[in-house]
Amino acid sequence: MKIGIIGGGQLGRMFIQNGLNYGLEFHVLDPDPEAPCSQIAHQFVCADRNDAEAVYNLGKDCDVVTIEIENVSIEGLKRLEADGIKVYPQPHILEMIRDKGLQKQFYRDNNLPTADFALVENKVEVQEHLHLLPVMQKMRVGGYDGKGVTPLKSKDHLSDAFDAPSVLESWVEDALELAVLVSRNADGEIKSFPVVELVFNPEANLVDYLVSPARIGVEVESQARQLAEDLIAKMEMVGLLAVELFVDKTGKVLINEIAPRPHNSGHHTIEACFTSQYDQHLRSILNWPLGNTVLRTAAAMINLLGEKGFEGPAFYDGMDHAIAETGVFPHIYGKALTKPHRKMGHVTVLDNTAEDALVKAQRVKEMLKVVSKV
Numbered sequence: 001m002k003i004g005i006i007g008g009g010q011l012g013r014m015f016i017q018n019g020l021n022y023g024l025e026f027h028v029l030d031p032d033p034e035a036p037c038s039q040i041a042h043q044f045v046c047a048d049r050n051d052a053e054a055v056y057n058l059g060k061d062c063d064v065v066t067i068e069i070e071n072v073s074i075e076g077l078k079r080l081e082a083d084g085i086k087v088y089p090q091p092h093i094l095e096m097i098r099d100k101g102l103q104k105q106f107y108r109d110n111n112l113p114t115a116d117f118a119l120v121e122n123k124v125e126v127q128e129h130l131h132l133l134p135v136m137q138k139m140r141v142g143g144y145d146g147k148g149v150t151p152l153k154s155k156d157h158l159s160d161a162f163d164a165p166s167v168l169e170s171w172v173e174d175a176l177e178l179a180v181l182v183s184r185n186a187d188g189e190i191k192s193f194p195v196v197e198l199v200f201n202p203e204a205n206l207v208d209y210l211v212s213p214a215r216i217g218v219e220v221e222s223q224a225r226q227l228a229e230d231l232i233a234k235m236e237m238v239g240l241l242a243v244e245l246f247v248d249k250t251g252k253v254l255i256n257e258i259a260p261r262p263h264n265s266g267h268h269t270i271e272a273c274f275t276s277q278y279d280q281h282l283r284s285i286l287n288w289p290l291g292n293t294v295l296r297t298a299a300a301m302i303n304l305l306g307e308k309g310f311e312g313p314a315f316y317d318g319m320d321h322a323i324a325e326t327g328v329f330p331h332i333y334g335k336a337l338t339k340p341h342r343k344m345g346h347v348t349v350l351d352n353t354a355e356d357a358l359v360k361a362q363r364v365k366e367m368l369k370v371v372s373k374v
């Protein structure tokens with residue numbers, strides 16, 4: 001079977017690494033000739049992901065087409081779907097998710113809990129919603145990794161507002177941030193993974209580390225998983241869905257945002273679960289039985305980000321010390337050049353409890369640095 005992937009980054013690469021175990025063939029499209037997938041795909045086409053014709057041509061001879069990034073030509077995917085090719089996640093769902101305004105409206109229309117919000121077209125319209133302050137302003141399209149979100153804490157901060165179509169979302173004070181990976185196959189079978197707890201690096205606004213099981217009570221755990229399962233059922237999406245959640249001060253679980261693909265918050269599943277998020281995505285899009293999602297052991301994950309002050313060929317300083325520890329699994333994404341805060345890889349750390357895994361992960365984080373020798 002031939003599987004087409006639009007996007008050639010690290011998520012696609014880990015998806016292929018798993019899929020090779022089943023003897024499948026992978027065809028990938030990405031503009032960067034040195035994208036992480038280029039080293040392991042059966043066919044690698046260098047083209048713009050938003051080029052409808054190129055997307056169509058990549059997918060037309062495939063059995064199933066999927067994505068590893070949301071910013072792709074929906075038009076190209078819709079043409080493939082119209083020709084009878086299976087495209088998962090379905091293009092109309094991608095279209096909805098790509099626009100944070102439509103996403104929020106979907107939650108509201110389906111009575112799914114999410115922070116209150118208003119939609120604005122530009123900076124001037126922000127003035128009409130001062131009663132919502134403090135808010136997080138989120139550009140409806142084009143944001144990623146915290147770019148495209150800006151806090152507007154009070155009237156004094158309105159000059160920081162984006163002058164673009166955006167969502168004004170009520171501030172969730174002291175929110176605990178969780179993620180749940182959930183997937184659904186075409187037969188409608190649904191399975192969620194144990195909840196993951198996210199901790200952010202305030203400076204880079206990227207996940208600093210994550211840990212699973214999350215250090216929460218059974219009530220929040222089951223609320224979060226149930227919410228993710230309800231959401232994917234209501235969307236009738238096929239594939240893996242990452243659901244980012246907030247728990248507010250009253251213990252209520254709210255949906256923050258979703259990503260219809262394998263996600264940073266699911267990397268640990270490669271070593272920690274019977275079924276990884278990549279395997280589950282594959283099972284979903286091929287309509288195979290979904291795998292067991294139980295955590296075999298606690299896990300923590302750290303991103304390997306390029307150190308500040310280094311730009312050039314990447315060197316992983318301290319790797320020898322890190323892998324001398326038990327249960328330390330580095331994943332280097334194959335990007336030749338490092339620059340400050342660039343995601344170069346991740347490390348999953350296994351241990352008996354979440355606390356032990358976190359302590360070990362912090363130790364690994366201190367010993368392992370992505371630098372450049374030149």
Ligand SMILES: Nc1ncnc2c1ncn2[C@@H]1O[C@H](COP(=O)(O)OP(=O)(O)OP(=O)(O)O)[C@@H](O)[C@H]1O
Nearest residue numbers: 115136143144145146147149169170171172256257
């Ligand atoms: N309503 C809110 N209240 C408080 N904090 C928020 C709110 N919305 C977002 N944040 C903070 O900003 C972060 C980024 O927001 P969001 O996930 O919507 O944007 P993003 O750019 O798509 O992020 P990423 O790609 O990193 O997941 C959240 O993880 C959270 O820490």
Ligand SMILES: [Mg+2]
Nearest residue numbers: 146244256257
């Ligand atoms: Mg997010």
